[in-house]
Amino acid sequence: MLMKRRIGTVIYHVLVCGFGLVMIYPLVWMVMSSFKPTNTIFTTASQLIPSNPTLENYSNGWAGFAKITFAQFFSNSLFISIVATIGTVISSALVGYGLSRCQFFGRRILFVAMLLSMMLPAQVLMIPQYLWYQKLGWVGSYKPLIIPYFFAIQGFFVYLNMNFIDGIPRELDEAAKIDGCSYYGIFARVIFPLITPALITGCIFSFMWRWDDFLSALLYVNESAKYPVSLALKLFSDPGSSSDYGAMFAMATLSIMPAVLMFIFLQKYLVEGISTSGLKG
Amino acid sequence: MNKKKKQMTFRQFMGQESTAGVVFSLPFIIGFLMFMIVPMFISLYYSFCDYNILNPAVFAGPKNYIKMFTDDPTFWKTIQVTFYFALVSVPLRLIFALIVAMILQKTTLATGFYRAAYYLPSIIGGSVAVAILWRRMFAADGVFNSLLGLIGIKTSFAWLGNVNTAIWMLIILAVWQFGSSMLIFLSSLKQIPVSLYEAARVDGASKWKQFWSITLPLLTPTIFFNLVMQMINGFLAFTQCFIITQGRPLNSTLFYTVYMYQQSFEFYNTGYGAALAWVMLAIIGLITIVLFATKRFWVYSEGV
Numbered sequence: 001m002l003m004k005r006r007i008g009t010v011i012y013h014v015l016v017c018g019f020g021l022v023m024i025y026p027l028v029w030m031v032m033s034s035f036k037p038t039n040t041i042f043t044t045a046s047q048l049i050p051s052n053p054t055l056e057n058y059s060n061g062w063a064g065f066a067k068i069t070f071a072q073f074f075s076n077s078l079f080i081s082i083v084a085t086i087g088t089v090i091s092s093a094l095v096g097y098g099l100s101r102c103q104f105f106g107r108r109i110l111f112v113a114m115l116l117s118m119m120l121p122a123q124v125l126m127i128p129q130y131l132w133y134q135k136l137g138w139v140g141s142y143k144p145l146i147i148p149y150f151f152a153i154q155g156f157f158v159y160l161n162m163n164f165i166d167g168i169p170r171e172l173d174e175a176a177k178i179d180g181c182s183y184y185g186i187f188a189r190v191i192f193p194l195i196t197p198a199l200i201t202g203c204i205f206s207f208m209w210r211w212d213d214f215l216s217a218l219l220y221v222n223e224s225a226k227y228p229v230s231l232a233l234k235l236f237s238d239p240g241s242s243s244d245y246g247a248m249f250a251m252a253t254l255s256i257m258p259a260v261l262m263f264i265f266l267q268k269y270l271v272e273g274i275s276t277s278g279l280k281g
Numbered sequence: 282m283n284k285k286k287k288q289m290t291f292r293q294f295m296g297q298e299s300t301a302g303v304v305f306s307l308p309f310i311i312g313f314l315m316f317m318i319v320p321m322f323i324s325l326y327y328s329f330c331d332y333n334i335l336n337p338a339v340f341a342g343p344k345n346y347i348k349m350f351t352d353d354p355t356f357w358k359t360i361q362v363t364f365y366f367a368l369v370s371v372p373l374r375l376i377f378a379l380i381v382a383m384i385l386q387k388t389t390l391a392t393g394f395y396r397a398a399y400y401l402p403s404i405i406g407g408s409v410a411v412a413i414l415w416r417r418m419f420a421a422d423g424v425f426n427s428l429l430g431l432i433g434i435k436t437s438f439a440w441l442g443n444v445n446t447a448i449w450m451l452i453i454l455a456v457w458q459f460g461s462s463m464l465i466f467l468s469s470l471k472q473i474p475v476s477l478y479e480a481a482r483v484d485g486a487s488k489w490k491q492f493w494s495i496t497l498p499l500l501t502p503t504i505f506f507n508l509v510m511q512m513i514n515g516f517l518a519f520t521q522c523f524i525i526t527q528g529r530p531l532n533s534t535l536f537y538t539v540y541m542y543q544q545s546f547e548f549y550n551t552g553y554g555a556a557l558a559w560v561m562l563a564i565i566g567l568i569t570i571v572l573f574a575t576k577r578f579w580v581y582s583e584g585v
Contacts, residue, residue, distance in 0.1 A: 016384060124562055215520065
């Protein structure tokens with residue numbers, strides 16, 4: 001009986017582990033390939049470990065194209081992602097507090113509007129927004145990539161904060177009120193410090209989504225010195241512009257590094273965000 | 282303001298609950314109007330126009346919509362491709378996520394590692410880097426064919442170049458990212474009371490029976506919510522198709538959103554693109570309504 005159970009356990013681990021390896025194989029392959037001499041990547045495609053590893057691809061790739069290095073693209077991406085994230089997190093916390101703690105006329109309508117904004121992804125709004133930003137004279141700048149995020153337009157983050165604030169006992173608010181705190185004071189001194197975990201979760205998701213954002217960069221950024229990494233990588237990899245696959249994989253590997261590092265070190269917050277956003281039935 | 286009828290100072294007015302609520306919600310009120318409602322209505326107007334960004338719009342009535350439904354075979358093709366993609370990839374992904382969640386429910390020393398391995402693709406799956414990787418993986422000389430070579434299948438089949446297989450490469454990419462749904466299932470599995478299983482065991486129900494009578498019914502609200510959200514997102518997939526296939530070969534992978542992009546920004550039929558966006562909104566609304574209409578037949582709700 002014990003023997004049988006032990007064999008069962010072994011089979012379980014072999015299967016689960018094997019399938020897990022299949023899952024991450026493409027990524028491992030890309031990372032490994034970025035260390036192979038570029039002309040051997042496809043001749044040795046089935047071999048995972050490079051036989052003579054090299055860093056050449058990284059220096060070749062980093063040089064970028066049109067005299068613009070990837071250092072520039074990375075700092076562009078960092079700038080856009082960080083500023084937009086700050087906007088998203090702060091504005092969503094404010095709105096989340098308002099919707100969660102205050103009763104006012106129109107609250108229900110706003111709540112429905114927020115759910116709608118969650119269901120209306122960027123692609124539906126692609127052309128409408130483009131036409132509107134064109135009227136505003138924003139096309140060709142970072143404005144469409146940054147300013148809207150200061151207005152809590154992503155329902156997901158508002159929802160995340162609302163959920164979290166709903167979990168904070170109202171007695172804390174009452175106590176602060178008795179001590180003479182206004183609604184603004186309660187938010188600044190009581191709620192805001194307490195929702196730190198939700199803020200961190202929000203930061204992570206927002207940063208990762210902004211970092212990956214390809215569509216709006218494609219639409220609104222038209223000067224190669226201003227390209228974020230996602231767009232630069234796409235142009236770098238277009239057939240015709242480069243057949244240096246080693247350099248391409250090297251830069252692709254670097255571009256997913258922020259997400260992978262966050263995943264490794266901040267997993268707890270990621271899991272929390274996903275569970276709160278997906279559980280509502 | 283100065284009428285002191287109500288004896289309310291500005292400070293008192295601002296301190297009221299209803300005022301504070303509006304003040305805190307102000308960013309969203311402005312943002313929702315400015316970046317969603319206004320653009321939508323502008324584009325509604327343009328969808329009834331001949332407009333190509335460069336020249337002023339000329340009102341043309343429902344011409345764009347009539348053309349779309351009667352005189353644009355590509356439009357129907359993209360609808361077909363997009364529905365095929367969404368209807369295959371979303372259920373597959375949810376089924377995979379559920380199976381793996383059930384398997385990983387049992388905690389062992391390595392569970393943390395396993396969950397991470399299964400979840401990682403979801404984190405970076407939407408990136409340009411992965412799209413580029415996918416394009417190279419399934420090329421004629423790509424890693425997939427050389428791995429097939431290792432197990433004795435020598436082939437130089439271009440998976441992305443064939444009308445029948447290309448769409449499947451995008452479906453596989455979508456299903457590969459089942460990790461976030463898996464985590465959602467894992468946390469709702471945790472919320473199912475253990476006492477239910479104990480009671481079932483006392484009554485002699487098998488594991489299989491327990492799954493169908495307890496686990497699955499109690500998961501249906503989660504499944505439903507994820508089905509709705511992912512169907513919408515499946516219908517709107519853009520980046521991966523745009524980078525990996527560009528709709529090739531022969532439009533067999535041309536997603537609706539990519540077609541919309543091409544019409545608006547490559548062929549400069551912006552008025553037509555705006556009309557396409559509105560039709561897409563209608564389709565998404567319809568999908569949501571249909572899904573909600575089926576809800577009472579299969580989604581468990583407490584207290585009924």
